[in-house]
Amino acid sequence: EDQVTQSPEALRLQEGESSSLNCSYTVSGLRGLFWYRQDPGKGPEFLFTLYSAGEEKEKERLKATLTKKESFLHITAPKPEDSATYLCASNSGYALNFGKGTSLLVTP
């Protein structure tokens, strides 16, 4: 059975304090690994799709990387507006299989 596990469950950072979020996955026939941001009471907002090990994508202060077993979301010099829940999802068919997310709080 496909599984996606995210860690840590919650993370508190000071503004400017860089860190990484982890997403471990076991998927037969991975077609893509997705990162979304979710604000409270809102729908998931697309960030990145990664397709193969070694791939990296960047957007502002975020960089996503992929290995054969894990994906990392690196946050460089975060700001309070980066506070949100970050969701990782795998795709082996057409449905997305989500992890439980990492709740990030960035304090000034």
Added chain:
Amino acid sequence: EPEVTQTPSHQVTQMGQEVILRCVPISNHLYFYWYRQILGQKVEFLVSFYNNEISEKSEIFDDQFSVERPDGSNFTLKIRSTKLEDSAMYFCASWASGSTDTQYFGPGTRLTVL
């Protein structure tokens, strides 16, 4: 920028009543989805829809659920006889292609069953 829209934003219903949640996917997308998220839990897949038929469904999507694309723009999720445990956020998503790009999510409908 094109986006997925959903109505209503919040629906309150009595247990046993039927509800219909509505979605307008992005116009040139071909694959449509419903997901749900119970408060404090992860986003869970319900059903995918392509070419006017269900292409995949989860164990959650039992006989009380149905989906329909009644016209060229709307995509609906019907729950025939709501239960307390159906209370959740329901998200619609659409995808241009099955192999590239990604699924874009709507803002959700919060369903509260009393």
